[in-house]
Amino acid sequence: AQSVTQLGSHVSVSEGALVLLRCNYSSSVPPYLFWYVQYPNQGLQLLLKYTSAATLVKGINGFEAEFKKSETSFHLTKPSAHMSDAAEYFCAVSDGSGTASKLTFGTGTRLQVTL
Amino acid sequence: NAGVTQTPKFQVLKTGQSMTLQCAQDMNHEYMSWYRQDPGMGLRLIHYSVGAGITDQGEVPNGYNVSRSTTEDFPLRLLSAAPSQTSVYFCASSPDRGAGNTIYFGEGSWLTVV
Numbered sequence: 432a433q434s435v436t437q438l439g440s441h442v443s444v445s446e447g448a449l450v451l452l453r454c455n456y457s458s459s460v461p462p463y464l465f466w467y468v469q470y471p472n473q474g475l476q477l478l479l480k481y482t483s484a485a486t487l488v489k490g491i492n493g494f495e496a497e498f499k500k501s502e503t504s505f506h507l508t509k510p511s512a513h514m515s516d517a518a519e520y521f522c523a524v525s526d527g528s529g530t531a532s533k534l535t536f537g538t539g540t541r542l543q544v545t546l
Numbered sequence: 547n548a549g550v551t552q553t554p555k556f557q558v559l560k561t562g563q564s565m566t567l568q569c570a571q572d573m574n575h576e577y578m579s580w581y582r583q584d585p586g587m588g589l590r591l592i593h594y595s596v597g598a599g600i601t602d603q604g605e606v607p608n609g610y611n612v613s614r615s616t617t618e619d620f621p622l623r624l625l626s627a628a629p630s631q632t633s634v635y636f637c638a639s640s641p642d643r644g645a646g647n648t649i650y651f652g653e654g655s656w657l658t659v660v
Contacts, residue, residue, distance in 0.1 A: 525646070
């Protein structure tokens with residue numbers, strides 16, 4: 432069975448500071464990994480995804496994530512936080528087993544950006 | 547470009563009532579699914595469909611029913627609403643069942659059962 436653990440339900444950073452949101456996964460087969468962002472009262476929007484190509488994945492809005500198989504991690508980073516980055520972020524894994532793609536989500540990390 | 551459209555956006559139900567959450571996508575996607583989002587629990591898969599006429603259960607299917615008569619529509623039915631079904635519901639779609647596909651989400655339906 433696949434699972435995702437997001438460390439830290441709330442993260443607060445200053446504007447201009449580094450953003451680091453942590454995600455560790457468990458999967459019995461090579462995984463596909465995703466980061467989604469959810470702004471208040473909206474649906475989820477894809478930030479980036481790893482599908483076994485380059486281990487460093489660049490996404491929208493200046494975010495990137497690095498797949499580290501040895502650490503079973505897929506942490507999300509952004510060099511310089513902006514006020515507009517305040518949102519909830521979800522890491523998700525899809526096991527790629529060949530059956531219908533079913534994402535397993537982490538519990539989310541709410542990012543607060545302060546002045 | 548509409549994408550995935552859900553209605554209604556907000557609904558209050560009494561315990562025991564039934565209702566249908568509507569979902570439509572205009573991207574000709576084969577794969578559609580319903581998730582519920584609860585505080586501290588992320589999103590959990592309720593039901594999914596890999597094409598018209600084919601549906602299957604996800605992680606939390608009890609109390610919900612789905613059908614897929616067309617490629618575009620995937621309604622979610624609550625048979626007899628319970629307070630435990632108070633949640634935010636998201637419909638989603640992707641081009642096919644491929645595990646690496648991006649899944650596109652609707653904007654959510656907020657349901658309160660009293």
